[in-house]
Amino acid sequence: MRNIVRHRLFWPVVTLAALLALNVIVEHDFFAIRLQDGHLFGSVIDILRNGAPTLLVALGMTLVIATRGIDLSVGAIVAICGALACSMIAASPTPGSVGTVLIAVGAALVLAIVLGLWNGLLVSVLGIQPIIATLILMTAGRGLAMLITEGQIITVSSAPYKVIGGGYWLTMPASILIAGVMFALTALLTRKTALGILIESVGINPEASRLAGVRSRSILWTVYIFSAFCAGVAGLMISSNVTAADANNAGLWIELDAILAVVLGGTSLAGGRYSLIGTLIGAFVIQTLTTTVYTVGIAPEITLVFKALVVIAVCLLQSPAMQARVRNARRRRALQKQGTDAAGAPAVSPASLTNEGAAS
Amino acid sequence: MSEPAPVVQMRGISIAFPGVKALDGVDFRMFAGEVHSLMGENGAGKSTLIKALTGVYEVDTGSIVLDGRPLSVNGPAQAQEAGISTVYQEVNLLSNLTVAENILLGREPRKRGVIDWKAMRARASDLLSGLNLDIDPASLLGEHSLAVQQLVAIARAIDVQAKVLILDEPTSSLDADEVAELFRVIRGLKQRGVAILFVSHFLEQVYEISDRLTVLRNGRFVGEYLTDEILRIELVHKMIGKEVAVLEGLDHKTHASASASASAGDGDGESKPLIQAIGLGSRGSIAPFDLDVYEGEVVGLAGLLGSGRTELARLLSGVDHADSGELSIDGVAARLRTPRAALRKRITYSSENRRSEGIVEDLTVRDNIVLALQADRGWFRRIPKKRQDELAASYIQALNIRPPDPDALIRNLSGGNQQKVLLARWLAVAPRLLILDEPTRGIDVGAKAEIQKLVAELADNGMSVIFISAELEEVLRLSHRIAVMRDREKIADIANDDVSVGQVMTLIASGAEE
Numbered sequence: 001m002r003n004i005v006r007h008r009l010f011w012p013v014v015t016l017a018a019l020l021a022l023n024v025i026v027e028h029d030f031f032a033i034r035l036q037d038g039h040l041f042g043s044v045i046d047i048l049r050n051g052a053p054t055l056l057v058a059l060g061m062t063l064v065i066a067t068r069g070i071d072l073s074v075g076a077i078v079a080i081c082g083a084l085a086c087s088m089i090a091a092s093p094t095p096g097s098v099g100t101v102l103i104a105v106g107a108a109l110v111l112a113i114v115l116g117l118w119n120g121l122l123v124s125v126l127g128i129q130p131i132i133a134t135l136i137l138m139t140a141g142r143g144l145a146m147l148i149t150e151g152q153i154i155t156v157s158s159a160p161y162k163v164i165g166g167g168y169w170l171t172m173p174a175s176i177l178i179a180g181v182m183f184a185l186t187a188l189l190t191r192k193t194a195l196g197i198l199i200e201s202v203g204i205n206p207e208a209s210r211l212a213g214v215r216s217r218s219i220l221w222t223v224y225i226f227s228a229f230c231a232g233v234a235g236l237m238i239s240s241n242v243t244a245a246d247a248n249n250a251g252l253w254i255e256l257d258a259i260l261a262v263v264l265g266g267t268s269l270a271g272g273r274y275s276l277i278g279t280l281i282g283a284f285v286i287q288t289l290t291t292t293v294y295t296v297g298i299a300p301e302i303t304l305v306f307k308a309l310v311v312i313a314v315c316l317l318q319s320p321a322m323q324a325r326v327r328n329a330r331r332r333r334a335l336q337k338q339g340t341d342a343a344g345a346p347a348v349s350p351a352s353l354t355n356e357g358a359a360s
Numbered sequence: 361m362s363e364p365a366p367v368v369q370m371r372g373i374s375i376a377f378p379g380v381k382a383l384d385g386v387d388f389r390m391f392a393g394e395v396h397s398l399m400g401e402n403g404a405g406k407s408t409l410i411k412a413l414t415g416v417y418e419v420d421t422g423s424i425v426l427d428g429r430p431l432s433v434n435g436p437a438q439a440q441e442a443g444i445s446t447v448y449q450e451v452n453l454l455s456n457l458t459v460a461e462n463i464l465l466g467r468e469p470r471k472r473g474v475i476d477w478k479a480m481r482a483r484a485s486d487l488l489s490g491l492n493l494d495i496d497p498a499s500l501l502g503e504h505s506l507a508v509q510q511l512v513a514i515a516r517a518i519d520v521q522a523k524v525l526i527l528d529e530p531t532s533s534l535d536a537d538e539v540a541e542l543f544r545v546i547r548g549l550k551q552r553g554v555a556i557l558f559v560s561h562f563l564e565q566v567y568e569i570s571d572r573l574t575v576l577r578n579g580r581f582v583g584e585y586l587t588d589e590i591l592r593i594e595l596v597h598k599m600i601g602k603e604v605a606v607l608e609g610l611d612h613k614t615h616a617s618a619s620a621s622a623s624a625g626d627g628d629g630e631s632k633p634l635i636q637a638i639g640l641g642s643r644g645s646i647a648p649f650d651l652d653v654y655e656g657e658v659v660g661l662a663g664l665l666g667s668g669r670t671e672l673a674r675l676l677s678g679v680d681h682a683d684s685g686e687l688s689i690d691g692v693a694a695r696l697r698t699p700r701a702a703l704r705k706r707i708t709y710s711s712e713n714r715r716s717e718g719i720v721e722d723l724t725v726r727d728n729i730v731l732a733l734q735a736d737r738g739w740f741r742r743i744p745k746k747r748q749d750e751l752a753a754s755y756i757q758a759l760n761i762r763p764p765d766p767d768a769l770i771r772n773l774s775g776g777n778q779q780k781v782l783l784a785r786w787l788a789v790a791p792r793l794l795i796l797d798e799p800t801r802g803i804d805v806g807a808k809a810e811i812q813k814l815v816a817e818l819a820d821n822g823m824s825v826i827f828i829s830a831e832l833e834e835v836l837r838l839s840h841r842i843a844v845m846r847d848r849e850k851i852a853d854i855a856n857d858d859v860s861v862g863q864v865m866t867l868i869a870s871g872a873e874e
Contacts (some may be wrong), residue, residue, distance in 0.1 A: 194740075201720045208717050209721050211699045213699055213703040
């Protein structure tokens with residue numbers, strides 16, 4: 001029991017469960033999923049679908065943060081890739097053909113990789129601090145997207161393109177499947193090869209890793225490229241879902257949601273050990289929070305305040321300093337209790353009592 | 361001797377950290393108008409003693425008396441108020457502020473709550489001229505040389521009417537002229553009656569500036585001497601000391617075979633050195649040196665701290681870059697640009713900084729052991745889990761790593777066991793040349809003996825080892841050949857045929873050629 005509470009995913013999971021429970025109380029058929037015209041519908045499906053872009057971006061962000069870095073440019077990359085794909089499709093004489101869409105998607109993803117190379121160059125070769133290096137593309141990237149769309153919001157009507165963000169496959173929304181596949185691939189790529197452990201090693205102690213022969217430069221480069229690629233896919237998803245590319249608003253502040261998802265998932269901003277499952281839960285917490293605001297009917301003026309309060313609460317629960325304080329306070333209370341109780345009281349530790357409370 | 365009462369009197373100071381006794385009953389005193397050098401190798405307890413005096417550490421037992429009154433301070437700020445100022449090795453001033461701002465930072469003269477800039481500049485000017493320093497107080501600190509910055513740090517320190525001034529390695533980054541300038545200022549302060557505690561690993565400088573020496577070794581007080589009355593050779597001897605013979609089953613027998621084959625190699629050219637450096641050097645870090653290492657040979661590097669031992673090792677292992685000379689491996693010219701390149705040639709370097717350059721603290725013992733091997737294979741070809749377990753288990757057993765748990769985080773292990781894990785990391789890549797920089801520093805006697813034994817065995821099996829240690833006894837016991845370092849230069853290269861500690865000490869102290 002004690003180990004469960006100490007597990008670093010304990011509080012994120014509890015938060016997610018609490019948010020879901022709150023939704024069920026307000027809306028009794030919250031978990032209901034209907035099959036309609038061969039497509040699944042329901043609140044939970046909506047959460048998964050709307051959370052898919054954030055999850056994708058957060059996946060890349062997790063690996064970047066594990067190397068002690070950060071990638072602020074992902075929101076801009078979302079906008080750029082959406083803009084490129086949409087403008088290519090809109091400019092094509094056959095916007096509805098699968099070939100056109102494949103070429104546009106391919107071009108957008110190649111561009112994402114190039115942007116990742118740029119970030120990686122600044123960080124790993126030129127040694128610029130990640131927050132500054134990626135800030136460059138964060139600000140310049142929106143301008144680049146504007147250049148591609150020529151300042152217009154480009155709308156596309158292309159059935160194949162619509163599939164990425166709004167389509168269905170085997171009754172499931174395609175965006176959920178894409179995010180799921182990307183998640184599984186990332187997990188396989190980092191944990192079935194040695195990439196994950198080398199990323200952590202570089203994040204924990206760069207100099208010791210260098211002396212041990214780890215190619216930290218190419219590892220840094222890899223994570224920034226991967227992060228940009230994930231953002232590119234998210235960009236396609238977002239623009240496909242709304243069938244339009246908006247250089248100004250697509251993926252706006254998504255980098256902050258992604259960072260938040262990573263941190264809620266228990267990966268430290270100081271780098272080192274990371275948890276992809278944690279990031280998954282973190283992304284769901286954020287999306288569920290957004291949905292909860294609507295289902296519970298919180299006034300739009302205080303939506304942001306409500307979200308902030310939940311985030312603060314989770315961060316406090318996770319912080320080691322806070323946990324130590326709580327433990328000490330409990331121990332003191334337990335000691336006082338023992339003092340007042342008669343000798344030979346049953347040996348129940350305060351921790352196990354509260355665990356049972358939390359589990360029920 | 362009828363001496364005046366000392367300004368500072370520390371008696372029987374003991375400080376223990378978990379697992380280590382950093383100071384054990386140390387006595388130390390300082391007199392007004394005297395420069396007192398604190399001597400000792402790494403880990404001798406010099407900085408701990410300074411931190412005890414400045415209130416950074418609380419002493420477990422012992423007393424500190426300042427000017428006849430017991431001193432109880434809590435941190436450098438209070439120590440400074442009591443009259444004890446410290447200037448640290450790294451200049452910790454703000455280079456983007458002016459000289460005057462730096463000198464009076466935190467105690468700026470004020471008029472109605474606002475900083476009185478005019479008074480501030482005047483005050484700084486006074487202090488600087490007191491040190492015979494002719495610089496503009498309104499200039500930015502960053503524009504001046506390191507030496508001047510150091511002197512500004514001293515000006516800041518003595519502004520608070522310091523009775524005691526602590527200079528911790530003030531000369532480590534200064535050139536000869538700058539040192540002369542610093543010494544001029546120190547002599548001036550002496551005349552004003554300030555007691556100065558000087559720490560430097562440059563013997564020359566210690567002899568030039570100090571009146572009195574206190575030697576510490578392994579946290580113990582060795583003795584207090586007047587500089588004029590102790591020869592350098594005696595001093596070196598007292599700093600390095602003799603280690604208790606704790607090793608069983610380890611003798612000099614290994615020399616004969618390897619040094620014989622090494623000398624044969626010179627003659628008929630049949631056996632080439634494994635690694636050969638000719639005029640290898642790097643400006644500002646180590647003067648060009650020649651060095652051959654043969655297969656199965658243990659080459660010891662002897663010299664004091666800062667003598668260039670580590671710098672030499674780092675050039676050979678691709679950690680730092682040489683800017684002159686050539687390196688060849690098996691007779692073929694090689695350029696080692698990165699530690700990775702060296703690793704591919706099966707040359708590994710185990711750093712003296714276990715914490716910052718050795719362990720990856722949040723990973724497990726197993727992950728730490730396989731790290732170099734995995735890095736060598738590349739990220740894609742992961743070492744199968746089963747193989748990792750086998751490697752970890754076999755090294756944990758062979759090196760007697762405690763606790764014998766491959767899943768323990770390495771940061772929870774003791775220093776000696778961390779060192780063994782690092783040894784396992786390097787041995788796992790089957791090195792041909794293993795460079796060990798202070799592998800036995802700060803670890804307990806048992807682990808030390810185990811590591812020494814292992815080095816001897818490895819060499820017997822044909823591995824070449826470069827062994828660096830501050831303890832001469834240890835270097836002599838293990839090495840077939842000894843390279844002696846002094847003031848960032850290799851000054852001698854001697855076969856270890858019944859060489860005595862005394863002979864090596866003479867070389868270290870005087871630098872006389874053989």
